[in-house]
Every structure is written in C-alpha cells, then in structure tokens.
Amino acid sequence: MTQITALIVAAGRGTRAGGATPKQYRHLAGQSIISRSINCLLAHPEISKVKCVINPLDRDLYDKATENITDTRLGAPIDGGATRSETVRLGLSHVDTEVVLIHDGARPLLPLDALERLITAQNHHRAAFLALPVTDALWRVKDQAADAAITRDNLWRAQTPQAFRTADLRSAYHQNNSAADDDVAIIQRAGHSAVPILGAERNIKITHPEDFSRAAAFIGDRMDIRTGIGYDVHALGEGDHVILNGISIPHSQAMIGHSDADVAMHALTDALFGALAEGDIGQWFPPADPQWKGASSDIFLRKAIERVHARGFHISNMDCTIICEMPKIGPHATAMRENLAKITGVDLERISVKATTSEKLGFTGRGEGIAAQATTTLVKI
Numbered sequence: 204m205t206q207i208t209a210l211i212v213a214a215g216r217g218t219r220a221g222g223a224t225p226k227q228y229r230h231l232a233g234q235s236i237i238s239r240s241i242n243c244l245l246a247h248p249e250i251s252k253v254k255c256v257i258n259p260l261d262r263d264l265y266d267k268a269t270e271n272i273t274d275t276r277l278g279a280p281i282d283g284g285a286t287r288s289e290t291v292r293l294g295l296s297h298v299d300t301e302v303v304l305i306h307d308g309a310r311p312l313l314p315l316d317a318l319e320r321l322i323t324a325q326n327h328h329r330a331a332f333l334a335l336p337v338t339d340a341l342w343r344v345k346d347q348a349a350d351a352a353i354t355r356d357n358l359w360r361a362q363t364p365q366a367f368r369t370a371d372l373r374s375a376y377h378q379n380n381s382a383a384d385d386d387v388a389i390i391q392r393a394g395h396s397a398v399p400i401l402g403a404e405r406n407i408k409i410t411h412p413e414d415f416s417r418a419a420a421f422i423g424d425r426m427d428i429r430t431g432i433g434y435d436v437h438a439l440g441e442g443d444h445v446i447l448n449g450i451s452i453p454h455s456q457a458m459i460g461h462s463d464a465d466v467a468m469h470a471l472t473d474a475l476f477g478a479l480a481e482g483d484i485g486q487w488f489p490p491a492d493p494q495w496k497g498a499s500s501d502i503f504l505r506k507a508i509e510r511v512h513a514r515g516f517h518i519s520n521m522d523c524t525i526i527c528e529m530p531k532i533g534p535h536a537t538a539m540r541e542n543l544a545k546i547t548g549v550d551l552e553r554i555s556v557k558a559t560t561s562e563k564l565g566f567t568g569r570g571e572g573i574a575a576q577a578t579t580t581l582v583k584i
Contacts, residue, residue, distance in 0.1 A: 206300035207322065208252040209244040209364065213237055213265075213308025214283025214290040216258070219410055226409050227308040228264040232422050234517065235268035236409060239311030244304070244364075245274050245513040247318050252276055255308065256283040256294035271517075271548035273509045288383055292376045295369065303372060304364040305386045309409040312421055317403040318364065324400045325366040330390050332365035333402035361385055362402040371395055427583040429516065431478025433470035438572040445573065447525060447532070448539035448556060449501055449546070454530045458573060461490040465500035467525050467539070467556070470577040472500070474521075475507035478581045479514055501546050508547050516581040518547060522555040526567050526574040532558030 213227045227237040237255065244253050253274075257265050259282045269277065281297050283290035291305060302325055306313070317333055324331040337360060341353040365386050372386060375393035383389050387397045405421040407414060439445075442457020448467045458464035472484050481487075488495050488503055511518060521543065525532050539556045543549070561568045 205249075205302050205326070206251045207249055207302045207304060207325075208254060208298045208300040208369070209250050209304040209306055210291070210294045210298060211237070211240055211244070211253065211255040211306050211308045212283070212287060212290050212294070213240075213255050214258045214261075215287065215309075224264070225258070225261060228261065228268050229415075231311060231409075231415065231418055236311045237265070237308045238268050238272060239515075240306065240308050240313070241269065241272060241277060242512055242515050243311065243313040243315070243318070244306060245272075245276060246315050246515055247322060249322055250276065250304070251300060252278055252298075254278045254281055254294065254297060256281045256290045258283060272512055273505055274513050275509075286382055288376070288381075288389070291386060291389075295373050295376065298369050298373075301369060302366060303369045304366050305372075306364040307408055310363055310406055311409070312405045312407060312418060313364070314403045314405060317401070317406060320400050321364055321366055324398065328398045329371055330365075330367045330387070330395055330397035331400050332385075332387050332397055333362040333406065334359040334399035335362065335402050335404065336360075359399045361387060361399075362406050362408075365397070427516070428519075429478040429581040429583075431474040431476070431579045431581070433473030433475075433477060433577040433579075434574070435466045435469040435473065435484075436566075436572055436574045437464045437466045437469075438566075439570065445530065446500075447535070447573075447575075448523065449499075449542040450535050450538050452530050452535055456570075462488075462495050462498040462503070463500055466573050467523050467575040467577070468500040468504050470575040471521060471523055471543070471579065472503045472507045474577040474579040475504075475511055475518075475581075478579055479510055479516070481510055504546055511581060514583070516583045518549045518553070519580040519582045520553040520555070521547070521549060521577065521579050523557070523575060523577040525556070525558045526561055526576070527558065528560050528563065528568060528570055532556070 257280045337355040337358040341355050342349040343351045375389045379392050437458040437460050439456040440459040444451050445454045445458050446463050446465045536556045540554045543554050544551045566572050
C-alpha cells in the first residue's frame, strides 16, 4: 500500500472571512474548522500521516483546536510562510512518503467518498485533484457590464485535496519561485499533467462571511446520530482492590482479567465501538495477545475515542452503570467521571456514572463478580 501524507495548508489569516480570529480556528456548529478538516482526512485509513502547516503566531489557537484529536497519525504542526506557495514549500520539506495530498485548512466538509475517489485516482495518475465541472453561464465583464460570453465547455472549478507524487511536487516548487493559486498550477508549470476527479458541492472553502451559513446548511442536512450499548462482566478473585473507570478502590477482592479487568471502562469502550459499528473490544485487543496482559484499560478507551474522531463524530454523552453489592460506588463516582472527562475530552456534565445492586440475586448478588453496562451517543454534524 502506498504511503500517503496529507498536508493541510493553514497559515493564512483569512481576513475576507471577517472576525478577529483566523477563519480556520473559528467554530462551525460547535467544532473548529481546522479540526473538522483534519478529521475528514483521518477518516480514510490509507492516509498514514496528517500534518498542518500553520502561522507560528497561531500555535496556541492550533493546540486548543486540536486538543481532542488523539489519532497518532496527526503530527506536530509545521511553521508556514508568508504566502500559500511558501507554506506548501515549507510543508513539503517534512514529507517523507511517496504521495502527498495538499488540502486547504478551511475546507471542513470534505466527504469521504470524494476523498476515496481521489486516493483511487492517484494510483493511476501522477497528479490528480478534486474539481467540479462549471455549470453556470460565464461572462467576461467590462466597465461593469456583460461584455462577452465564455463557453463553459471543459471548465472545472478546482477543489482540494490535490494529490501528487511528493518528488514531483517538491521538484516543481524548486523550479518555480512565483506564486500560484493552487498546486496544480505549480505542477503544470513543471511540465506535468494533472487529472480532475469529481469533487463535491459540500466541499466548500470558507472564504467570505456568508460561507459559514452555507457550510452550516450542509451540516444540518447530514446530521448523523449513533447510539452504542456496552456490557461486560469480570469475576472476583484474590486481591485487595478493584479498578473501575480507572479509579482504584480498596476491596477485599480483585477482579480477574487479562488486562486490569476494569469492567466499567470496558463497557464504555464497547459502547463506543458499537456506535461506530466497528466490532468490540475483544476484536481490537484480543485477550489471547500477551501484549495486553495487565494493560491499563484507558489504552482501549483511547483507541475507541481515536476512532470516534477519525470518523468525524463527537461524543454527546456517556452513561455507565456498575452492578455490584460491594464495594460502594457512590463515594467514588465523581472521581470516575473526572477521570473519564480527562481521557475523552467530554464535558463532565455529559458523563454519568452510577451504580445499582442486584438485590443479592445472581453472581453479582453473591459477590462472585462485577458487571457494568454503558450507553453512549455520538453525533456527526
């Protein structure tokens, strides 16, 4: 499989979009534009690295905008330049894969199917780019009046990402020092051809103030709400504490399991995988695999969170019920919620941890084990 780096150009100031904050760090339906752009690219499994090229003065804004993105494919930001071309040139010096995708940081609604078309096309063409054929009538204007009609045949509106062999694009920039509107112009000046691949109307670039409402309208048409349910059980055996949602609680016994046997965190993890329809914790972390022996269960939960963000979702709420006679959960519930909030980035008010007994019935009633069930709701907007 060809290794692909997605380079996100995000060093501009975005003055035409208005506002005191650069447009890529402004929010769209509760999520920063740049984090949406990043997650669109992370949603494709063939992209091995994502790197953002930013204005060094915006580092704090960038860190805040991406603090909940846990996917390790997102690398450290790269300092950009004064122009788009200089920013891409600087970014390319940090790319070590055969193929590079150049994407605008202010295109936050890239559909996965359009990205898939581009990645498939780059297997057959040295350069390809998303674009849409022009359908509107075109006029050249002179003295503020229509002067001459322009045929729209064979005219396309370029979008990003644009895909290139990294060596080709790096060489093209080395040969060309003048500015260009996009990287297709740069690669063409170096004598290479680039093939347009059908993009998407929703893949708009936020440029003017009215583009925010246009993008919000697209988001409103595509809201995706998922609910997942998780359930887990672990037996109790010899020991002096149990671990529940990452909190160690003194007890006369310990839970038995291949990992740390955190039954509550396992249930939450399974609920997240279930909402994504991506299997269960045992498929992602097989209990027969020795590397997970004694492992802390936050490793499993963080992987589920990574998949949530990579698929473009955010967690609306998490609810966990622990079923046992002992130990008492109430005194530790707040600490559990705080720990889950720290791991997931979800607001504390959206995380519930509660407990119940089984009235001394069944294996939990007899103190033979502890069970937990969880529900989670994911939203993509």
